[in-house]
Amino acid sequence: MELDATDHRILRDLQTSGRLSNADLAERINLSASACHRRVQRLEAEKVIKGYVALLDPRKVDRKTTVFVEITLSGQADSILDAFEKSVARIPDVLECHLMAGTADYLLKVVASDTEDFARIHRQHLSRLPHVSQMQSSFALRTVFKTTALPLS
Structure with missing residues (x-):
């Protein structure tokens, strides 16, 4: 189109x-x-517009902590990638999951109410994901800017 x-x-x-x-x-x-x-x-x-949403203020809904989690899997076989992707898609606290090129296989964007809540998410969900060999979490200190608008030429 x-x-x-x-x-x-x-x-x-x-x-x-x-x-x-x-x-x-x-x-x-x-x-x-x-x-x-x-x-x-x-x-x-034509699915150029995929849907309409309300954008929520994370602080007002008790999701003020953003954590980026790099995941390395034990292998790259399709069955391993598929199993991981199906499992991670079921975690409600994971907003985004990206297959990456580079040192990590996946990058997740996770929201939590605080560090204790992230520890719960890690313990109950992330640590149980299949085929994970390494995980590294980085906490965002502050969101400098954020947009959902894609640039159009």
Whole structure:
């Protein structure tokens, strides 16, 4: 699917203001409401827009501690990777899991209420993941900036 400049404007506005009404979005990008609606529907149908979410303040929901966990597995066979990925996907405190190139096989982003809560997550979940040979955790001291908006040309 080719994205044109109007699609990019729609996507930029929706990334920063996902609750915009169709009428407001149409006005912002200088389209009729019906044309804007058709474009948004097409972007949704093509899965360019995968969904809409509410972004929560981690401090207000008692998840103020962010930990990045590097995982090294005992091997690289598909069965080992699949078993690990299926297991880690079931841990609710893991927000992201990335297969990496470099020294670690995976990088996880984990949220916890505090260090004691992370110790619980580690003990009950992370230490039980299959095929893990090494794990290193790094605690974020402060989030300097964070965005969910992807850059669009």
